Amino acid sequence: MREITQKLSRTDSDEFGELRFHEHASRVFKNTRQLRVWLPPGYSSPENEGRRYPVFYLNDGQNIFQPETSFAGVDWHVGETLSRLIQESVIPPVIAVGIDNATVERIREFLPYKSIYPPVPKPLGKHYPEFLIDEVMPFISRTYRVARGMKNTGLGGSSLGALISLHTVIARPGIFGRLLLESPSLFVSNKQLLKDSRAAATWPQRIFIGVGTRESGKPDRDQRIVDDVRALAHTLHLAGLREKRLRLWVQEGATHCEAAWAERFAEAAAFLFSE
DSSP states (O other), X not given: OOEEEEEOOSSSSSTTOEEEEEEEEOTTTSOEEXXXXXXXXXXXXXXXXXXXXXXXXXXXXXXXXXXXXXXXXXXXXXXXXXXXXXXXXXXXXXXXXXEOOOGGGHHHHHOSSOBTTTTBSSOOGGGHHHIIIIIIHHHXXXXXXXXXXXXXXXXXXXXXXXXXXXHHHHHSTTSOSEEEEESOOTTHHHHHHHHHHHHOOOOOSEEEEEEETTSSSOHHHHHHHHHHHHHHHHHHHHTTOOXXXXXXXXXXXXXXXXXXXXXXXXXXHHHHHOO
């Protein structure tokens, strides 16, 4: 396991924490990707050596910390946003783990069911919970001072990365207490994840769902996308998640892009991890 460390900052200061890179060879998927681990300011200070931190796992790790690796050159500003929320005492210090997607295999790994659009006849997503929970999470726990338990463990993603996050909390309940779903692609696989949601008995303690009203740029399809998200929120409401546990943001005019997800991230993180 090779590790690279650098300060994460768009200035010359160290106020935005530290970003470490680990190459992870997956037994489940038989490929290799990077894990990008963001440590909050003060993590390495001697006075905090006994402290343990909540952890937030985020899919599509290439897109969340740095513009040079992100799709279209726009990232989520996760390090800067979390640093600000921590400094303002909105949330406690949190570790964020960006799990890189597998590039050409991304869609197959993020889909648990066969799909016509996008065309995926042999999906791999049913193995994703095993990859995340039995491979990635134990490595992070061995390497960093991670607090245990549902309330200290979050998961999230956008688009298909949100879809596989939803599948993971349904397939392996009781592990993740915080869930972020940005523009989830609920239409794929004949809306099977919506159907699975109706049968789920256990949900994270807090869930944030974000979606824009111009996700596709086609009015009819945009309306269907928002309707699907509202249907998921309704299912969660029926399961007992009220306003203290569930937050839905339908953002007027927002599109399906990293900039929109970055814009909503501060409110999402504040809702999910505030004490």
